[in-house]
Amino acid sequence: MSEAHQEFGAPGGLFRRLRDAAGRDWTGYTWHPFVQRVSDGTLPLLSFRHYLIQDYLFLIHFARAKALAVVKGESLAAMREKAAAVLAILDETKLHLKYCAEWGLSEAEVVKVPETAETVSYTRWVLDRGLSGDILDLEIALAPCTVGYGEVALRILADPARKVEGNAYQSWIDTYADEGYQAMARAAAARIDALGESHGGEARFARLSADFAEAARLEQRFWQQGLDAG
Numbered sequence: 148m149s150e151a152h153q154e155f156g157a158p159g160g161l162f163r164r165l166r167d168a169a170g171r172d173w174t175g176y177t178w179h180p181f182v183q184r185v186s187d188g189t190l191p192l193l194s195f196r197h198y199l200i201q202d203y204l205f206l207i208h209f210a211r212a213k214a215l216a217v218v219k220g221e222s223l224a225a226m227r228e229k230a231a232a233v234l235a236i237l238d239e240t241k242l243h244l245k246y247c248a249e250w251g252l253s254e255a256e257v258v259k260v261p262e263t264a265e266t267v268s269y270t271r272w273v274l275d276r277g278l279s280g281d282i283l284d285l286e287i288a289l290a291p292c293t294v295g296y297g298e299v300a301l302r303i304l305a306d307p308a309r310k311v312e313g314n315a316y317q318s319w320i321d322t323y324a325d326e327g328y329q330a331m332a333r334a335a336a337a338r339i340d341a342l343g344e345s346h347g348g349e350a351r352f353a354r355l356s357a358d359f360a361e362a363a364r365l366e367q368r369f370w371q372q373g374l375d376a377g
């Protein structure tokens with residue numbers, strides 16, 4: 148896999164330092180077997196379906212966590228960016244509902260599905276980091292999600308084993324490869340870099356890096372629940 152991460156964060160900035168420090172937790176997330184099988188088209192539909200329904204429920208709570216970043220935003224520019232990100236998350240759910248509609252599942256049916264432990268643990272952990280910490284703690288908990296899926300898409304585009312023709316998961320891939328999503332992911336990494344400067348990232352590195360790696364492991368478990376359902 149090439150240099151997909153070079154897209155996100157500045158050299159020497161807090162985002163790249165956290166990503167590098169997360170090591171295998173990060174690569175195990177962004178190149179999880181679930182992702183590889185989306186790329187080569189061999190993921191069982193049942194796996195994808197389980198994942199996508201849980202991801203719909205995930206995004207509802209993730210939007211709430213992003214909204215907390217509006218509340219905790221320390222500048223008008225930050226508040227605007229986060230408000231737009233809340234709307235982007237709510238837009239992302241259209242992808243999920245489109246797939247669900249193809250499977251004959253309505254939104255009313257999807258929201259009735261109970262959240263799994265993987266979904267609850269990840270989303271409520273992010274909310275808790277934001278409630279108990281400051282804006283940097285919250286953004287660190289949010290960033291692996293936003294930036295990670297940007298990297299996932301770039302890894303898939305660069306994958307020699309990628310199935311391009313007739314890949315059932317192509318519209319999922321397109322959503323995250325889309326320039327609008329990629330720009331949001333780059334902006335999220337840039338914000339981490341800026342907050343690192345303004346909010347003492349250096350002195351707080353040990354805790355921030357533990358949180359970043361924790362989010363990456365929670366993401367891995369999120370993919371894994373899909374694989375296990377296949």
Ligand SMILES: Cc1ncc(CO)c(N)n1
Nearest residue numbers: 202205206292293296369
């Ligand atoms: C679990 C998870 N992480 C990240 C994203 C990207 O928004 C998503 N849709 N779901």
